[in-house]
Structures are given as C-alpha cells and as structure tokens.
Amino acid sequence: INLDILRERVHFIQTKRRLPQVIIIGVRKGGTRALLEFLNVHPMIQKSSEEEHFFDNDARHSLGLEWYRRKMPFSFPGQITIEKSPAYFITDKVPERIHEMNSSIKLLLIVRDPVTRLISDYSQLAANKAKKGKPLPPFEELVFKSDGQVNMNYKAVKISMYSIYLKKWLKVFNDNQILVVSGDQLISDPFLELKQIEDFLGLKHYIKRENFYYNKTKGFFCVRNETLDKCLNDSKGRKHPVIPSVLISKLRRFYTPYNREFYRAVGRSFAWLE
Numbered sequence: 001i002n003l004d005i006l007r008e009r010v011h012f013i014q015t016k017r018r019l020p021q022v023i024i025i026g027v028r029k030g031g032t033r034a035l036l037e038f039l040n041v042h043p044m045i046q047k048s049s050e051e052e053h054f055f056d057n058d059a060r061h062s063l064g065l066e067w068y069r070r071k072m073p074f075s076f077p078g079q080i081t082i083e084k085s086p087a088y089f090i091t092d093k094v095p096e097r098i099h100e101m102n103s104s105i106k107l108l109l110i111v112r113d114p115v116t117r118l119i120s121d122y123s124q125l126a127a128n129k130a131k132k133g134k135p136l137p138p139f140e141e142l143v144f145k146s147d148g149q150v151n152m153n154y155k156a157v158k159i160s161m162y163s164i165y166l167k168k169w170l171k172v173f174n175d176n177q178i179l180v181v182s183g184d185q186l187i188s189d190p191f192l193e194l195k196q197i198e199d200f201l202g203l204k205h206y207i208k209r210e211n212f213y214y215n216k217t218k219g220f221f222c223v224r225n226e227t228l229d230k231c232l233n234d235s236k237g238r239k240h241p242v243i244p245s246v247l248i249s250k251l252r253r254f255y256t257p258y259n260r261e262f263y264r265a266v267g268r269s270f271a272w273l274e
C-alpha cells in the first residue's frame with residue numbers, strides 16, 4: 001500500500017492541504033516545539049508535525065510550493081495551517097522566499113534569555129554527539145577564545161545575537177507581521193503567552209488556563225483538552241551543565257548591546273539580566 005496515496009484520499013470531505021498562513025521561524029531552543037504543540041490545542045489550528053526546512057534547504061525549495069503544500073496537514077476552510085522550522089530565523093534567503101510565497105503571512109518568533117538559549121543549544125549538541133559515542137569539547141572551550149573573549153564565530157553564540165537576524169526579517173516584512181513570543185514566559189506561564197498569540201492570529205480565545213497542568217517530574221507544563229493530552233518528550237527540558245558564574249557574567253555583558261537593540265526593534269523588553 002502506498003501510504004501517501006492513502007493519506008491523500010482518506011480525509012474529511014471539505015478538507016484539503018493548504019500552504020501555511022503562519023510560520024514559527026525560530027529561534028532554535030527557544031521553545032518552538034512547546035509553542036507549536038500548545039497552539040495545536042486550538043480547534044482552528046492545524047500543525048505540520050515535521051520541521052519541513054522548505055525555505056532554508058535549497059534542494060527542498062527547488063521542489064516547489066506544490067511539494068511543500070503536500071507536506072501540510074488537511075484543514076477545514078478557515079482553519080490556520082502552521083509550520084515550524086527554527087533554522088528559518090538564521091538563514092539568509094528565507095525571509096525573501098517566504099515573502100514570495102505569501103507577502104501577508106504571519107510569523108511567530110519565540111526567543112529566550114540568550115545565555116540560557118546558548119546553554120540549551122550546547123546541551124543539545126552535546127546530547128547528539130554523545131549518542132554517536134563522541135564527547136563534545138567543554139562549553140568553555142567552544143564559547144570562549146583562548147584570550148578569554150566570547151567566540152562570536154561559534155554558531156551557538158551567534159544564534160543568541162537575535163538583533164542581527166531580526167534586522168534581515170524587518171527589511172522584508174512589516175513589524176506588525178511578526179509577533180515575538182517570550183520563551184521564558186512560555187515556560188513559567190504558557191497561558192498568558194498563548195492568549196496574546198490568539199489575538200495576533202485573529203482567533204477567538206479558546207485556550208484556557210485549565211488546559212495547562214504542571215508536571216512535577218518533568219518540571220514543565222503539559223497541555224490537554226477533550227481530545228489530546230501532551231507532555232513534550234525527554235529531549236525537551238534537558239538538564240543543563242553548571243557554568244561558572246564568572247563566565248555567565250561575561251556572556252551577559254557580551255549580549256547586553258544586542259539585547260537592547262532587540263528590545264527596541266520589537267517594542268517589548270525582556271528580563272534578560274545584564
């Protein structure tokens with residue numbers, strides 16, 4: 001049996017696969033999976049479960065919009081199709097390519113304290129290496145140069161310099177097309193963030209505080225409604241290595257100017273300590 005053909009045929013009448021009207025563009029380790037799963041509780045949202053990498057991967061992009069559309073879930077008229085690929089935020093060609101598909105698209109960017117994001121990114125890279133039986137060099141060795149300065153060439157350091165990437169998006173899109181979501185608050189009080197997103201997407205308030213419950217063992221919120229009950233898997237909410245406080249302070253100082261520029265550009269400040 002060709003499953004693709006089957007999936008194409010077995011679906012509610014009136015539904016079809018549609019290109020996304022909303023994309024979560026990043027940032028890597030910002031809480032993109034939690035955001036997608038939480039939004040999916042809303043009956044007007046249909047998510048693509050996979051990271052499609054359609055706009056950042058040249059080979060995939062060359063397959064065309066019809067290929068991309070077929071990757072999307074079935075949706076009823078009026079429902080919103082949403083995809084997330086965190087690599088979009090940091091890849092140069094992506095804003096133009098998305099604009100070419102839909103110039104009035106809505107974009108969600110979820111960010112988190114840049115130092116925490118860096119440590120989270122390192123933890124993921126270390127976990128992936130460990131799976132292959134190879135250790136990743138220590139944090140300090142990758143994130144700092146031999147002269148003690150922050151290593152701006154290290155990709156995980158760079159990704160947390162949000163203002164640099166945001167600029168490129170604001171050259172292509174109006175600022176009212178991009179909603180910046182607090183990944184820190186999505187962890188501590190997901191309901192409040194989701195409420196703002198419903199407004200931004202023009203959706204009725206459907207997601208309630210009661211949809212979230214704190215899972216003590218996991219240390220994070222999970223989500224449920226009448227039909228689903230979802231906690232993220234063990235790759236989300238990893239234990240972070242303890243980094244010496246002098247290094248943390250150094251990193252905080254390093255990111256301060258970029259953070260200030262970012263607050264200005266998005267018109268929202270975050271409690272990212274200096």
Ligand code: A3P
Pocket residue numbers: 027028029030031032033034086119120121123186187220221222232235236237238239
């Ligand atoms: P850590 O694993 O470092 O804690 P992404 O999905 O973009 O890769 O982001 C992963 C991060 O989402 C996790 O990083 C975690 O902190 C955060 N997160 C936010 N809400 C979460 C939730 N309800 N359950 C698990 N992780 C959550």
